Amino acid sequence: MPPLKIKYLLSILFCVSISLKAQTVHCLTNNTSLQINTYEVLPDKHYSFDQIRSSTTLRFAQNDSLNTSAADYYWIKMIVENPYPNNENYRISLSLKLNYILYFFDNSTQKWISYNAGLGESNKGTVSCTLQGRTRNILYLKIDVRDIQSYGYAIKPAIIMEKEISFNSRKDVLWISWLLCIAVLISFACYNLFVYFQLKDEVYLCYLVVQLGAIVFITSFKHFFNLLLPFGFYNIRLNADGSTYNYDLNSFLLHIGCIIIFSGTIQLTRSYLRTKELLPAYDNLLKYALYTYAGIELPPAIITIAGIYYLDSYTLIYDNIAILIISLLIFFTCIVAYKRHIRAAKYFLLANTLPLIFGTFTAVFFIINSAPTYTNNGSFLPEIAIISQIFTFAVALVARIRIVNEELKAKELEVGKLAADIALTEYKHTLIEKENEFIISAIQQEKDKNELLQQKLEINQRELVGNSLYIHQKNKLLADLKDQIQDIDNLYPHVKHPGLKSIKSSLKDSQYLDLEWDKFKLHFEQVHPDFFKTLRSKHPSLTQNELRLYAYFHIHLSTKEIAALLNIAPASVRQAKARLNKKMAGAFQSPEQN
Structure with missing residues (x-):
């Protein structure tokens, strides 16, 4: 090899070694997750990945923030060392819900692999990555900042790495809990639909509405609509502190599910306790509480999903306060109905106790922790509230069926008595008719005799x-x-x-x-x-x-x-x-x- 070429190669290796020494190396541990806050940043100027990977003229800035007004895309480079002999599978996501592309080298195929992630993708922000054993793995992320470019604020997203096994176990728990909850809801919904067609009782129709709302709510809470539906849309807002607020189809349907649930619950309470006839004042309170809640919940959701203005982040706390008030109002109405000895009010009060408690805890949880996100949707409070509601209301509805059967038996006895009275009346009527016929005949005979x-x-x-x-x-x-x-x-x-x-x-x-x-x-x-x-x-x-x-x-x-x-x-x-x-x-x- 000519001396000039050797000299040139040595200078390149020297520059690379200096660069590697200067860049922070993140080492894997036994922890289930690793958050990376330091990395190198390069504004994109229509670079290809090959240019990013092999060009020596492009310089990544260490620990730099992303100025959203300066470029449409940013490249992030980080080095993750796997000290273990085996390959480690991780899930990578961003702390900010932005669209991005992950590039990493796959040793099995000896090729660079890329995965798309973010709000515009079906996987919603998490992609899998394999880190080679006893190797320093170089990862590249191409982050799309066009959705928040109009705000002009700088951002510094953290890169979160979670072990695949931990992610899958958590995901499996989410899927299993969701499937069990949906299976129970659909089973009871079909049963209530059957009972409704048999009895034509409005109570079962209202309870069916509650269960349909629960299906929508739990599915959107787990952020599964993006997986179940072939389409999706979202809006995202960048705050001055560098945090983002995103609103998508799951967030919108979460509000719709709440409206359906509480509409059905209020109508169920009114129908079950017959508040319109027996408790007219409380009936009006429940009715107007429903109108008020729908007015607080629905318009901001529509305005936010349409991208007109991000009202949801401001009204979310009021939505949950309204839920607390409605829960207390329903509970208080049940107590009043029980004290006034309204039919089956005791069973309805017992059936409402646990669901209202868990529903209140869920509302308080949302007030404290804001709305669920793709990475913060593991709470089981909604499932507990829904399952408790299913089984407690099942007891209340069974009690209602028993009471209805008793009333039907009483009605049957009354009908039998009325039928006997009617038969006796008809018999007397027949006797009177025969007597009248005899009298008419006698009168006619007497008339004929008188004529003679x-x-x-x-x-x-x-x-x-x-x-x-x-x-x-x-x-x-x-x-x-x-x-x-x-x-x-x-x-x-x-x-x-x-x-x-x-x-x-x-x-x-x-x-x-x-x-x-x-x-x-x-x-x-x-x-x-x-x-x-x-x-x-x-x-x-x-x-x-x-x-x-x-x-x-x-x-x-x-x-x-x-x-x-x-x-x-x-x-x-x-x-x-x-x-x-x-x-x-x-x-x-x-x-x-x-």
């Missing part, structure tokens, strides 16, 4: 009139014969035939015969039963002729007609009537008087 009697009465009346007319005609004929014999006597006064005298006597007697009277009396008593008997009992002093005269007047014969029937003068009839009226003490009235 009326017809018979009219016939007898006509016979009476006819009989009276016959007597009248007979007496008139006898009177005419008498007059004719009298005329003969006047024509032949000197002839005194003994037969004529006998005929006169017979005619005179014939005018007073009672042969037709008996027939008249028979028809009269058919029309007016017991007439003469009753009249005699009231006026026993009446003679036969007076009875006959009263009967003629009773059938409305005129004075002239009676005079013709009795073969006397009308004046004699009037005199006889006057004597009869006097004898009857004024009880007799003739048709003319009527």
Whole structure:
């Protein structure tokens, strides 16, 4: 090799050795994680990775911060020594949720490997890296600062290295806890949906809403929506102190899950305890508390996710305070319902105690530790609150079913009693209908009988009139014969035939015969039963002729007609009537008087 080339190579090796000595070397330990705060920084000027790796003209600044307004990208270089003989697998992430690319050398393939990470990627900030045993491993990170470039503040992100086995165990615990919680929630949701379709009870529908909200909440709390959904979006803000605040789909759905949970819980409380009818004041408090909470929670979430303004970081504490107030209000409503002996209030109070306690602890935890992040989502308070809520409310709902069954049995007994009363009423109604039919039939028969009697009465009346007319005609004929014999006597006064005298006597007697009277009396008593008997009992002093005269007047014969029937003068009839009226003490009235 020419001396010039040897000299050039030695100078390069010297520069590299000086550079390596100057740069901090981070050594792995038995700790599960390692945080690196010192590294070399180089603003990117459209460099390729090969240039960064091999160029001798590019100079990394030691422990420099990243000026977001100076460049779109920054390169970070760090050396990590693995003193152990075996390769060590680590997970690398940034303390600030920025998009970046990790480059490291893979000894098995003898190639440099790169992984993308950050809010815009599905892995959300963590990438795996293999560090070779007994080797100083050089790592490069290309950090994208364009999302926060408009703020212009300098940043100094820490690089966090966590052992793969620790990361995977923590991740497995998160997945297992999430899967168990989701499985329990879905199982109970399906059961409640089935019960709702069977009973049409609004309580089960409200509880189903709570469980759906819990599914959304726990999934967003664990930041799993970016893995389950094929899309994602985010907003990030840089604070003056160099910290960042990011808001993505998981953060937004975390608020939506809370709104769904407390909407369902409040409606469940109102429906279960029937507060609208039994506790109207508390019902209004619960209703307006829900409206207020939705007004505090939803608009800031929408404004923040839309990138208009980052309200969520300012309103998060008020959201959790509102959750505390709603929890206390629900608990106090349950106590009041229990004291007033509202149906199943005791079971509902017991069912709410544990979930409200854990929900309160969760709200306080968020107030102290802010919202969960991708690296700070290992708290099991939400799972405990949800699981306790599932099992305690299951007891309350079973108790409600038992109470409903008891009420149904009571209703069945009441229905049976009502059915028996209805059957008895229908039987009585049938008897009344039959009795009415019998009465109507009897009335009809009586009516028919009365019609027959009326017809018979009219016939007898006509016979009476006819009989009276016959007597009248007979007496008139006898009177005419008498007059004719009298005329003969006047024509032949000197002839005194003994037969004529006998005929006169017979005619005179014939005018007073009672042969037709008996027939008249028979028809009269058919029309007016017991007439003469009753009249005699009231006026026993009446003679036969007076009875006959009263009967003629009773059938409305005129004075002239009676005079013709009795073969006397009308004046004699009037005199006889006057004597009869006097004898009857004024009880007799003739048709003319009527």
